[in-house]
Amino acid sequence: MSAPFIWILIPFVVGFSTLFFLHKRFSPLIGGVVSTILALVALIFPIDTALLLGSVSIKISSSVEFFGRSFALNTADGPLIAIIYGLAALWFFGTEASGSANRFVSLGLMIVALLTASIAVQPFLFAALLLDMAAMLVIPLLVPLYQKPGRGVVRFLIYQTLAMPFILFSGWMLAGVEASPGDIGATLQAGTILGLGFAFLLGVFPLYNWIPMLMEEALPYATGFLLWALPTFTVIFALGFLDRYTWLRTSPQLSNAIQFAGVLMVASGGLFASQQKHIGRIMGYAAITETGLLVLAIGLKSTEIVNTTFLLLIPRGLELAVWALALSIIKRKAYSLRFSEVQGMARSYPVAVAALILANLSMTGFPLLAGFPPRLALWQELAGQSLVTSFWVFIGLLGLLIAAIRTLAVFVMAEENKAWEWNESWVQTTMLGLGMIGLFILGMFPQVLQPFIVNLPALFEHLGL
Amino acid sequence: MAINITSWIAVGLLLATSTVILINRDWRMSLGALALQYVAAFWLVTRHLPFVMGSAKLITGWMVVAALGMTRLGMSSAEGREEESLLPRGQWFRVALTCVVALVSAGATPRIEAVIPGLGLPVIAGSLLLIGAGLAHLGMTSDTLNAILGLLTLLTGFEILYAAIESSILVTGLLAVTNLGLGIAGSYLLLAGTLPVEMEDEA
Secondary structure, eight states, rough: OHHHHHIIIHHHHHHHHHHHSTTTHHHHHHHHHHHHHHHHHHSOOBTTTOOOEETTEEEOOOOOEETTEEEEOTTTHHHHHHHHHHHHHHHHHHHHHHHHOOOEEEEEEEHHHHHHHHHHEESSSGGGHHHHHHHHHHHHSSSSSSSSOOHHHHHHHHHHHHHHHHHHHHHHHHHHHHOOOOHHHHHHHHHHHHHHHHHHHHTTOOOOTTTHHHHHOOOOHHHHHHHEEEEEEEHHHHHHHHHHOHHHHHHHHHHHHHHHHHHHHHHHHHHHHHHOOOOHHHHHHHHHHHHHHHHHTTOSTTTTHHHHHHHHHHHHHHHHHHHHHHHHHHHHHHHHOOOHHHHHHHGGGGHHHHHHHHHHHHTTOOTSTTTTTHHHHHHHHHHHHHHHHHHHHHHHHHHHHHHHHHHHHHHHOTTTTTOOOOOSOOOHHHHHHHHHHHHHHHHHHHGGGGGTTTGGGGTTTTTTO | OHHHHHHHHHHHHHHHHHHHHHOOHHHHHHHHHHHHHHHHHHHTTTTOOOHHHHHHHHHHHHHHHHHHHHHHHOOOSSHHOOOOOOOOOOOOHHHHHHHHHHHHHHHHHHHHHHHTTOOOOHHHHHHHHHHHHHHHHHHHHOOHHHHHHHHHHHHHHHHHHHHHHOOOOHHHHHHHOOOHHHHHHHHHHTTTSSHHHOOOOOO
């Protein structure tokens, strides 16, 4: 059996089958269990290595040929696949609690399978096509059939589709640049086109306007999943580019440009978040800030790029899942998620409100929470390179902290004689509780991530050197 | 020689169809022009790709047109009219915009041919025209169907150029799936909000 068959075809087929043949009650369980099994298999069975179980020898081959090109997942991909499917399981188990539609798990599994294919496809450049296809599959998740699509969804589709031609074409140009590295004009053109492609994909300032729009008009849980899944794989794709092309890795101008884009995202995201009066839009801007931190990590002039990036990526999945779940629960009561609608809800939905605030604080980089260790690591690297950059990152994170404090103030602004209630169901309470515990564990004991992260630099053989 | 003339005729057809898509407000005309656009694009794509792979692109394009057409046909005219914009939207403005796109394409074509020799002037001209027209269309609309038409036009332009530099079957297949996905996503977005809630449950 081959690795692409296990981690691409199986989840895709399961997702497709649950979409058409399974009752919606069972889909969160099926999706969660399948993802957990796939994560455990990735952890236990090393790819391309023979394992002897009693008298039976098992070996998962690494690649499969498809239309003349190969899809390959190597030994080094194992921990990454385990992280991806582990986090996906978290999202799928949370579906029941969030009250999202039947399609979430089935389409979610298909999306994760396509995104995994984007890591596996050779040449890696073709990942742009798979990312675009995954973006199209997200559309039915964002817009239920009974709801008129807003402008955010259309903009999202346009931006993600525009990214693909830029990246494919830049890949072809980069090959030319590699052949004649002295050609400054071609280098500049290739770099610009590549930068535009990734700017569209990651939503670099000012191309992120669809994110707050979507948070306002679409289902928070589905949008949260989108904001976790697509940037995660885009970042891995971007690291692949840096690893593959020497001049991209060694160009100080490109590194500065990436850092500038990252700082702009962090600072603007944080400042805009502090001004919002809609808790969904605050989450959108927080996600933008988080993506900005990832961009900053990619632009580090250090050998710690891969470690810092993955240290940011893992807590991001948990933070967004907890935040999106809490928002979904609150949205069922307060439809618009404006401050005026959610005022005083801490007394009627205490667990959801606590989870939302903790997730927000974690994204701020609050001590003892999951977001703190990666921000500390990033800050340490940044401070050694540029104090101005560190200052603007501080401003961005301060903006998120202000947003968290404002949100908390609105939530507790209840009438004096209003009694405390517990309106979350036991499933919702359990999922949110586990999420909050997870945030504290990752914050207080970040070394639990070490077994997953330690071998990830092997994925990018040139970046960690 | 005859092939070259036919290629330039295809470029002319691309200019005409992209102008119709940009100017016209009737979805039937726009989709008809898109179907014709795929024929002209097919001819230019087959300058560099085998006939079978070009045909796959043509058939996919027509499937997209059929999907969008069938969806739009099932909607009332009021449901389809949702355009709102602060930008100038008059027909003459759009004609002027098409002229700008055509002029820019005409100016850039020989330069690109000089940088990447062997692509062929008609291929580059046709590709740039569609990319420019697609971008112009996307910049002028917030309507779902028009946005999808703009994206499809832009992608077709890119595919013509990319076919000249990448002949992988996998890429051709994935691009076809992307086009089809765009058509289906567009149909879904057109339908969303027009069906009663009960139908969502049945689906």
